[in-house]
Amino acid sequence: MSIRFAIVGCGRISERHAQHISNVGELVAVCDIVREKAEGLAEKYGAKAYTDLDEMLRYEKEVEVVAICSPNGLHAAQTIAALQAEKHVICEKPMAINPYDCGEMIKAAERANRRLFVVKQxxxxxxxxxxxxxxxxxxxxxxxxxxxxxxxxxxxxxxxxxxxxxxxxxxxxxxxxxxxxxxxxxxxxxxxxxxxxxxxxxxxxxxxxxxxxxxxxxxxxxxxxxxxxxxxxxxxxxxxxxxxxxxxxxxxxxxxxxxxxxxxxxxxxxxxxxxxxxxxxxxxxxxxxSMSNHDHVYANLVQVLTNNGIIATNxxxxxxxxxxxxxxxxxxxxx
Known part of the structure; x- marks a missing residue:
């Protein structure tokens, strides 16, 4: 069975993630506070659109990986929420905008026994x-x-x-x-x-x-x-x-x-x-x-989650x- 993904933040970079997710798994849900953005991306990939992250995490039980594509300052809180919902997370750069938040994200991943991938293409x-x-x-x-x-x-x-x-x-x-x-x-x-x-x-x-x-x-x-x-x-x-x-x-x-x-x-x-x-x-x-290497990022994610691969950027x-x-x-x- 293919890996099921959700995307948080439906701006420009989310399209890149959605494209590569469709090559390695299934995009089942997207979330953005701007409804039109969420619905536009959802319609293109046959996903369900949400405007509230907590609601998406509550209802989309089958999602295994959440891709964080939101503004930098939101990465930490949204990553921690997804990890606490027992999802793996792939977070766009930068991981956060201060070291303390990064540490809290790492601790949340350890507590949830879930993987935290960081995009460094x-x-x-x-x-x-x-x-x-x-x-x-x-x-x-x-x-x-x-x-x-x-x-x-x-x-x-x-x-x-x-x-x-x-x-x-x-x-x-x-x-x-x-x-x-x-x-x-x-x-x-x-x-x-x-x-x-x-x-x-x-x-x-x-x-x-x-x-x-x-x-x-x-x-x-x-x-x-x-x-x-x-x-x-x-x-x-x-x-x-x-x-x-x-x-x-x-x-x-x-x-x-x-x-x-x-x-x-x-x-x-x-x-x-x-x-x-x-x-x-x-x-x-x-x-x-930068060079568009998200294909390699997602190939690595699949290897890690399905074949005991070594994470490229933890x-x-x-x-x-x-x-x-x-x-x-x-x-x-x-x-």
């Missing part, structure tokens, strides 16, 4: 996966330093009449736009010990309640030095999402607009070649997101991303 980008494999095998030797560039565009219309840009539901540019990128720093190089940072809101004053630009210096526990330059002020369109790595035995740059291209490599005795083509980015009308790893972002914002000096 950049891990599946072919050049990212290839470089991660080399790092884990020690082929780059000691990692000396790394630099993460996040140069995207989010125009004022993106934030208009939306929860995006609010401190309470969005949380900050690093949470909504670049948490996938911060996740890769933890996944590839480990935890961060020290942070210094400057942030500023240059182009979105009166539009968003936080920064649109940041420059960050990092020191990892393993001694690696790192830097991050991020902005949503790239003129008119996304420019680049890249990660450059300087190691004892090699230098690598993964680039493109969303870490989708292997732009440079010089590695002792090794050449990365014949990478499979990656998926296109998520398209959201007037703006573009709640602890989702927490670490949020902790690093929280460290950056705590250390940041606004200009």
């Amino acid at each position: 950049n891990r599946f980008n072919p050049p990212v996966a290839a470089v991660k494999e080399l790092i884990d095998a020690g082929k780059l030797g000691q990692i000396y330093s790394v630099h993460l560039s996040c140069y995207w565009n989010r125009h004022n219309a993106y934030y208009a009449n939306s929860w995006k840009g609010t401190k309470a539901l969005d949380g900050g540019t690093l949470y909504t736009q670049f948490s996938h990128f911060i996740d890769l720093l933890y996944w590839m190089f480990g935890d961060v010990k020290e942070v210094t940072a400057y942030t500023a809101n240059y182009h979105h004053q009166g539009i968003i309640e936080f920064e649109d630009t940041g420059v960050v210096n990092l020191r990892f526990y393993n001694g690696t030095l790192g830097s991050v330059h991020y902005t949503v002020n790239s003129y008119q369109k996304n420019m680049e999402g890249s990660l450059t790595i300087f190691g004892e035995k090699g230098t690598v740059k993964i680039g493109g607009q969303y870490l989708n291209e292997l732009e440079y490599q010089q590695i002792e005795g090794i050449e990365i070649k014949d990478l499979p083509p990656g998926n296109p980015p998520n398209q959201y009308g007037n703006y573009v997101g 709640g602890f790893e989702g927490l670490k991303t949020v902790e690093i972002i929280d460290k950056i914002y705590t250390a940041a000096k606004p200009l």
Whole structure:
């Protein structure tokens, strides 16, 4: 019997989830406080529409997995409610917008003996996966330093009449736009010990309640030095999402607009070649997101729930991303 799913939050990203759910299981219920959104998604996939999460969890007893696709600031409460209803949960990024909430989500999953999956699709980008494999095998030797560039565009219309840009539901540019990128720093190089940072809101004053630009210096526990330059002020369109790595035995740059291209490599005795083509980015009308790897995310979920597979990104790893972002914002000096 196929896995039965429900979706909470019927905005843009929910369509991506619904599409891949239909490939691996059955979407039986959707929920959104805006009835028209819930009914529109439900009609397309033959699901039942709800406007109240508690009601959906109460009546949809056969749902096994709940996908949380709502605004960032709602992730924690909705995830905990679904776990307490004894559902597995797959939560969109960011897991939450503060470390405390992440911890409560993890505890709720443990108490319910249910799985908590966190969407971190950049891990599946072919050049990212290839470089991660080399790092884990020690082929780059000691990692000396790394630099993460996040140069995207989010125009004022993106934030208009939306929860995006609010401190309470969005949380900050690093949470909504670049948490996938911060996740890769933890996944590839480990935890961060020290942070210094400057942030500023240059182009979105009166539009968003936080920064649109940041420059960050990092020191990892393993001694690696790192830097991050991020902005949503790239003129008119996304420019680049890249990660450059300087190691004892090699230098690598993964680039493109969303870490989708292997732009440079010089590695002792090794050449990365014949990478499979990656998926296109998520398209959201007037703006573009990260590479669309939700197919891999859902394939992993099915493997974990039906075949004792190893979870790709668990709640602890989702927490670490949020902790690093929280460290950056705590250390940041606004200009």
